[in-house]
Amino acid sequence: MRDGMGPWRILRAVMCCIVAIWLLAPLVVVVVISFSSAPFLQFPPPGFSLRWYAQLFSTPAWTNSLLVSVEIMVPAALFATVLGTAASYSLVRGRVPGARLVMACLMLPIVVPGMITAAALFGVYRGLGLNGTLTGLIIGHTVLCLPYVVATVTSALRVQDARLEDAAATLGAPPWATFRHVTLPLVLPAVLSSLLVAMILTFDELIVSLFVSSARVRPVAVQMWSNLLGDFDPTISAIASVCFLLALLVLLADLALRAGKSSRIA
Amino acid sequence: MNDVLALKGVSKRYGAQVAVDALDLTLRSGEFLTLLGPSGSGKTTTLMMVAGLQQPDTGTIRLNGASVADLPPYRRDIGMVFQHYALFPHMTVRRNVGFPLEMRRLARDEIARLVDEALELVRLPGLGDRLPKELSGGQQQRVALARALVYRPALLLMDEPLGALDRKLREQLQLEIKRVHRERGISVLYVTHDQEEALTMSDRIAVFDHGRIQQIGTPEELYDRPSTRFVASFVGDTNLVSGRTVSMADGVCEIETSAGRVRASARQPIANGAAVVVAVRPERVAFVSEEAGLAGVVTDVIFVGTARKYAVRLSDGTECFVLRQVGAASTAGVGATVRLSWDAAHATAFGP
Numbered sequence: 001m002r003d004g005m006g007p008w009r010i011l012r013a014v015m016c017c018i019v020a021i022w023l024l025a026p027l028v029v030v031v032v033i034s035f036s037s038a039p040f041l042q043f044p045p046p047g048f049s050l051r052w053y054a055q056l057f058s059t060p061a062w063t064n065s066l067l068v069s070v071e072i073m074v075p076a077a078l079f080a081t082v083l084g085t086a087a088s089y090s091l092v093r094g095r096v097p098g099a100r101l102v103m104a105c106l107m108l109p110i111v112v113p114g115m116i117t118a119a120a121l122f123g124v125y126r127g128l129g130l131n132g133t134l135t136g137l138i139i140g141h142t143v144l145c146l147p148y149v150v151a152t153v154t155s156a157l158r159v160q161d162a163r164l165e166d167a168a169a170t171l172g173a174p175p176w177a178t179f180r181h182v183t184l185p186l187v188l189p190a191v192l193s194s195l196l197v198a199m200i201l202t203f204d205e206l207i208v209s210l211f212v213s214s215a216r217v218r219p220v221a222v223q224m225w226s227n228l229l230g231d232f233d234p235t236i237s238a239i240a241s242v243c244f245l246l247a248l249l250v251l252l253a254d255l256a257l258r259a260g261k262s263s264r265i266a
Numbered sequence: 267m268n269d270v271l272a273l274k275g276v277s278k279r280y281g282a283q284v285a286v287d288a289l290d291l292t293l294r295s296g297e298f299l300t301l302l303g304p305s306g307s308g309k310t311t312t313l314m315m316v317a318g319l320q321q322p323d324t325g326t327i328r329l330n331g332a333s334v335a336d337l338p339p340y341r342r343d344i345g346m347v348f349q350h351y352a353l354f355p356h357m358t359v360r361r362n363v364g365f366p367l368e369m370r371r372l373a374r375d376e377i378a379r380l381v382d383e384a385l386e387l388v389r390l391p392g393l394g395d396r397l398p399k400e401l402s403g404g405q406q407q408r409v410a411l412a413r414a415l416v417y418r419p420a421l422l423l424m425d426e427p428l429g430a431l432d433r434k435l436r437e438q439l440q441l442e443i444k445r446v447h448r449e450r451g452i453s454v455l456y457v458t459h460d461q462e463e464a465l466t467m468s469d470r471i472a473v474f475d476h477g478r479i480q481q482i483g484t485p486e487e488l489y490d491r492p493s494t495r496f497v498a499s500f501v502g503d504t505n506l507v508s509g510r511t512v513s514m515a516d517g518v519c520e521i522e523t524s525a526g527r528v529r530a531s532a533r534q535p536i537a538n539g540a541a542v543v544v545a546v547r548p549e550r551v552a553f554v555s556e557e558a559g560l561a562g563v564v565t566d567v568i569f570v571g572t573a574r575k576y577a578v579r580l581s582d583g584t585e586c587f588v589l590r591q592v593g594a595a596s597t598a599g600v601g602a603t604v605r606l607s608w609d610a611a612h613a614t615a616f617g618p
Contacts, residue, residue: 164352167354168340171414172366182354
């Protein structure tokens with residue numbers, strides 16, 4: 001049964017193929033169209049050309065927005081990872097009064113609809129003059145990424161044996177040395193993994209960016225959105241393909257990270 | 267006498283539950299002291315407070331004469347071995363053992379030398395480049411021992427270090443730990459719930475129950491002269507026979523039970539007619555032929571290698587065990603009616 005081609009096995013293979021096609025087909029269409037020679041969205045494309053990529057990288061609106069997105073992504077993902085890891089560590093290991101409440105607050109951006117978070121940030125930023133600034137976008141994206149980091153790192157910390165930290169203390173390691181030599185190396189795969197997730201999240205985040213950005217500081221997701229609202233050409237599929245490629249690279253990095261980790265443990 | 271460790275009036279509660287209750291305890295230099303007791307009796311909590319991983323609610327703990335109240339665990343210079351080894355999984359054996367030396371900022375070649383020496387001491391040379399998961403449980407515990415000894419702490423704490431190992435390995439490591447204790451002259455505070463292990467290894471044993479020390483003394487003292495009924499039944503195999511006192515003289519009382527009369531020594535005077543329990547070791551019980559002692563019927567004979575263990579049901583239903591060396595004169599078969607007796611000095615009566 002296990003080796004034969006039973007009807008269930010065939011059915012399962014067919015189902016898997018259907019799901020894979022269902023998920024991948026739109027992506028394939030977008031990528032294919034980005035190499036089209038036609039001046040409008042047409043599938044299958046009449047011919048091959050790189051004109052939309054040339055167009056993309058020669059239009060300042062696109063290149064600026066890509067740059068803005070990277071300028072948001074790098075600090076926001078780093079801040080979220082560092083702050084989220086620190087928060088997880090103190091919430092899981094420390095004796096923080098009201099730890100559950102703090103944890104719930106950190107998780108809020110996942111629970112609350114994005115629109116509400118965005119409107120709230122917009123309101124707060126108006127008083128602080130942060131609307132339309134890079135700083136405002138970085139802070140907003142950091143807040144949005146925090147819950148993902150906290151969820152990943154707290155679960156890694158909970159799995160790890162706290163007695164290892166007790167052992168380190170009895171062996172003469174002060175708290176910071178214990179964290180650096182024992183705790184952090186053991187949860188590092190989770191920390192790096194959440195860094196990568198945070199990078200993907202900020203790169204295609206739209207709602208908060210829409211509220212908080214301005215014409216001068218405009219991340220790529222907002223640029224794509226406004227482009228789609230107007231007359232658009234296959235440049236949009238070229239930028240979509242670029243974003244897809246970036247996400248794919250990050251996912252592969254994460255995969256490599258996990259593979260490295262499991263080979264060390266096996 | 268020079269005390270390495272002294273606890274005075276130490277208490278610890280968890281909510282409404284008292285884990286350790288006004289504890290006094292001293293550990294002499296070079297001594298192997300075992301805290302023995304059932305789980306939840308406060309022995310591990312005591313150890314954790316000495317290590318600084320738990321804070322006592324009241325009382326003082328002194329290490330080499332100085333209070334450690336304000337000293338965090340990493341400044342107490344105590345070695346500790348945990349039940350589940352607590353080796354750092356991402357470090358090799360050498361780095362694990364070298365970790366406390368790294369924390370003390372020793373020179374690299376000095377660390378290498380001391381690590382080699384420590385691995386030699388626990389008989390694990392040549393495994394330094396392995397990761398902990400590549401070692402057996404017994405080897406991992408040896409590494410943990412080397413790691414706790416490598417910086418030559420004055421005091422070594424061990425929290426059920428052999429609890430996760432099988433019997434044979436446990437006995438082997440018991441001897442190893444004794445040898446290391448002897449060779450290094452280190453003071454050891456050892457926690458276990460295994461009374462056999464405690465009797466084998468310790469200079470002195472403190473028997474814990476409900477957060478209090480029931481008795482503290484050498485293994486012989488505890489075994490031969492238990493001071494409470496709990497100690498008598500927890501340390502070693504014990505027969506417990508209940509009855510009422512009929513007379514008391516010179517520390518020896520006569521006890522009437524429904525299976526006959528027996529004699530036992532008492533630590534405190536017991537009023538006539540009081541309900542008592544007599545504790546006596548199976549190897550101290552003899553079969554007697556005359557009409558004396560307790561009447562019973564042999565229900566089972568168990569061969570245990572060097573000895574035979576006889577299960578005897580007394581006429582009041584109490585189950586008693588008698589241990590006789592193989593080849594001893596007095597024996598009995600299953601179903602035989604027997605009489606049991608003992609020397610009053612070897613039995614202890616505990617009052618109500």
